[in-house]
Amino acid sequence: MSAVALLREIADVGRDRRRGGYSRHAFDGADAELRTWFVEQAERRALSVETDRNGNIWAWWGMPGPGAVVTGSHLDSVPGGGAFDGPLGVVSALHAMETLHTEGFRPTRPLAVVMFAEEEGGRFGVPCLGSRLLTGSLDADQARALRGPDGVTLAEAASRSGLDPARFGRDVPALSRIGTFVELHVEQGRGLIDLDSPVAVGSTVIPHGRWRFSFRGQGNHAGATLMEGRRDPMLPAASLVTTARRIASGVAGARATVGRLVPRPGGTNVIASTVDVWLDARVTGDDRTRSMVDAIADAARQAASEEGCEVTIAEESYAGGVTFDPVLRKRLAGLLPEVPELPTGAGHDAAILAEHVPASMLYVRNPTGISHAPEEFAEDADVEHGARALTEVLRNFST
Numbered sequence: 001m002s003a004v005a006l007l008r009e010i011a012d013v014g015r016d017r018r019r020g021g022y023s024r025h026a027f028d029g030a031d032a033e034l035r036t037w038f039v040e041q042a043e044r045r046a047l048s049v050e051t052d053r054n055g056n057i058w059a060w061w062g063m064p065g066p067g068a069v070v071t072g073s074h075l076d077s078v079p080g081g082g083a084f085d086g087p088l089g090v091v092s093a094l095h096a097m098e099t100l101h102t103e104g105f106r107p108t109r110p111l112a113v114v115m116f117a118e119e120e121g122g123r124f125g126v127p128c129l130g131s132r133l134l135t136g137s138l139d140a141d142q143a144r145a146l147r148g149p150d151g152v153t154l155a156e157a158a159s160r161s162g163l164d165p166a167r168f169g170r171d172v173p174a175l176s177r178i179g180t181f182v183e184l185h186v187e188q189g190r191g192l193i194d195l196d197s198p199v200a201v202g203s204t205v206i207p208h209g210r211w212r213f214s215f216r217g218q219g220n221h222a223g224a225t226l227m228e229g230r231r232d233p234m235l236p237a238a239s240l241v242t243t244a245r246r247i248a249s250g251v252a253g254a255r256a257t258v259g260r261l262v263p264r265p266g267g268t269n270v271i272a273s274t275v276d277v278w279l280d281a282r283v284t285g286d287d288r289t290r291s292m293v294d295a296i297a298d299a300a301r302q303a304a305s306e307e308g309c310e311v312t313i314a315e316e317s318y319a320g321g322v323t324f325d326p327v328l329r330k331r332l333a334g335l336l337p338e339v340p341e342l343p344t345g346a347g348h349d350a351a352i353l354a355e356h357v358p359a360s361m362l363y364v365r366n367p368t369g370i371s372h373a374p375e376e377f378a379e380d381a382d383v384e385h386g387a388r389a390l391t392e393v394l395r396n397f398s399t
């Protein structure tokens with residue numbers, strides 16, 4: 001079955017009628033449906049399936065073992081996300097396995113497709129949750145305590161779906177089987193439009209992190225409270241939004257985003273007592289990212305104190321900058337002539353794994369240049385181009 005046809009099979013799972021696009025989050029109903037679907041698809045291709053201790057699902061061709069050539073991505077989405085971010089890598093991997101099987105190919109190294117849990121951090125706030133737990137870059141106790149907006153902890157959600165959260169944590173046996181990891185992914189900007197190419201090889205991923213700013217003031221009556229003397233946490237929250245834009249605009253190549261802001265209690269006629277604001281910040285270079293966030297944090301403290309509010313700032317996740325393995329990239333370039341290299345500002349499981357194993361990525365052109373939104377897209381011909389490239393990579397690497 002083609003990658004396009006496989007994508008069509010899951011086109012109705014996790015549609016978000018309210019926001020548009022898809023909302024598929026770790027251990028929710030859509031995620032459960034997608035996990036079942038993935039297992040069925042793997043079994044249909046005679047792959048042997050296992051769920052690791054961190055909730056990532058692996059589908060093996062051959063005995064799981066060292067030196068494996070591994071590909072895959074994720075099936076979860078951001079809230080109201082597109083159809084391609086994540087699923088494209090999974091369906092392309094399944095299609096590649098099927099193609100090689102049908103051709104009678106016999107790998108001399110084990111091949112595997114992996115589906116990582118909660119890559120977007122859409123429910124529990126930490127992106128690349130499954131790959132971070134696998135590699136040990138996220139502490140298991142910290143992970144178990146993560147709480148989604150519905151108040152359910154990751155430990156509770158995972159155990160409701162049959163996992164044992166007590167087993168979360170660095171998984172050396174699973175990690176040490178990976179010889180090479182190549183993740184195919186829809187491109188999330190305009191890089192491939194500008195390069196006029198359907199596919200690219202990943203070169204670097206810029207540092208990125210998430211910080212929660214919790215502003216506390218005095219909740220009160222919107223009508224009975226004069227403007228003077230208010231301690232309204234919405235003021236420093238609003239100032240954070242504009243300050244982040246102003247500061248990031250002055251740093252070459254920087255991105256700073258506030259995509260989520262939660263006032264409590266959240267009534268039109270109520271001065272909020274607290275406002276939580278999440279900052280997503282990314283700049284080429286770890287030091288530059290840190291110093292940009294420090295500058296935004298200083299401004300937020302200042303704005304809070306001017307309004308008589310308090311603020312606490314918590315780093316919820318951070319991933320340093322990554323350069324994908326140069327030797328692997330050279331091999332990919334040899335196999336896929338004319339395919340350019342592309343840096344990205346988006347985070348990926350491949351970048352988490354890259355600190356431990358040779359890893360890189362293949363990007364497929366996105367003609368809208370839009371991602372994390374329903375407009376994210378890839379033309380059928382480009383999807384097929386990407387799947388063919390991945391098939392050649394798997395064939396060559398496992399021969």
Ligand code: GLV
Pocket residue numbers: 119120127345346347348
């Ligand atoms: C995930 O896609 C991210 O880069 O935030």
Ligand code: MN
Pocket residue numbers: 078085120372
């Ligand atoms: Mn994403």
Ligand code: MN
Pocket residue numbers: 074085086119185348
């Ligand atoms: Mn993704």
Ligand code: MN
Pocket residue numbers: 119120346347348349
């Ligand atoms: Mn991502």
